[in-house]
Amino acid sequence: MTVLIAFATIEGQTEKIARFISWVAKNAGFNAKLINTDEMSSHVSLDDVVKVVLLAPVHERRHPESFEAFVASNRDALMKRKSLVLSVGLKAAFASGREEARDYLNEMLMRTGFEPDATALVSGAVKPENYGYFEGEILKHVVLLGQKIDPRDGAQEFTNWDELTSIVIDFLGGTGRANQL
Numbered sequence: 001m002t003v004l005i006a007f008a009t010i011e012g013q014t015e016k017i018a019r020f021i022s023w024v025a026k027n028a029g030f031n032a033k034l035i036n037t038d039e040m041s042s043h044v045s046l047d048d049v050v051k052v053v054l055l056a057p058v059h060e061r062r063h064p065e066s067f068e069a070f071v072a073s074n075r076d077a078l079m080k081r082k083s084l085v086l087s088v089g090l091k092a093a094f095a096s097g098r099e100e101a102r103d104y105l106n107e108m109l110m111r112t113g114f115e116p117d118a119t120a121l122v123s124g125a126v127k128p129e130n131y132g133y134f135e136g137e138i139l140k141h142v143v144l145l146g147q148k149i150d151p152r153d154g155a156q157e158f159t160n161w162d163e164l165t166s167i168v169i170d171f172l173g174g175t176g177r178a179n180q181l
């Protein structure tokens, strides 16, 4: 049984999360097929795939174009499998930002027409070494507005690996805790 894990990433955190999910899936007895939507043609063979995990980061309120294009162009085949969509961002890391984080995810699902079986918000990371002046300002004054976190203080990871593990295990096992988070 194969799980497809399709991701996009800009600064690497979502790729790290995707690789972790692949490891969890393999430990749970699945084969894992990991693809980066930036590095593939639009159609992918899903012949041996029983479940799909789709994940992408939020940058300026949107998930990457390549990810949305992948989901939209493979929508019918993807929707024939059990699916989990994860949206990775920093608004998701704070109670005050989760409603907005949920909006990004819902808007992406509306644009792509994709209806997953489960969804979850996943906290991402601050990686100042990757930011130019513009990105640093957006992070500080928009994304992290109201939080006591300054990107100039260095890298910080907010991803909760234990919570992520239980979301993935529940999805692979079919108990569906993901939607409730």
Ligand SMILES: Cc1cc2nc3c(=O)[nH]c(=O)nc-3n(C[C@H](O)[C@H](O)[C@H](O)COP(=O)(O)O)c2cc1C
Pocket (backbone or CB within 6 Å): 008, 009, 010, 011, 012, 013, 014, 015, 057, 058, 059, 060, 061, 062, 088, 089, 090, 091, 092, 101, 123, 124, 125, 126, 127, 131, 134, 135, 136, 138, 139, 143
């Ligand atoms: C320029 C920029 C804009 C961002 N915009 C948002 C945003 O609108 N909402 C949000 O929740 N997170 C935002 N983030 C945070 C990213 O989603 C977070 O850093 C995530 O871990 C990035 O994943 P990646 O490393 O896979 O690209 C932004 C980050 C940067 C650098």
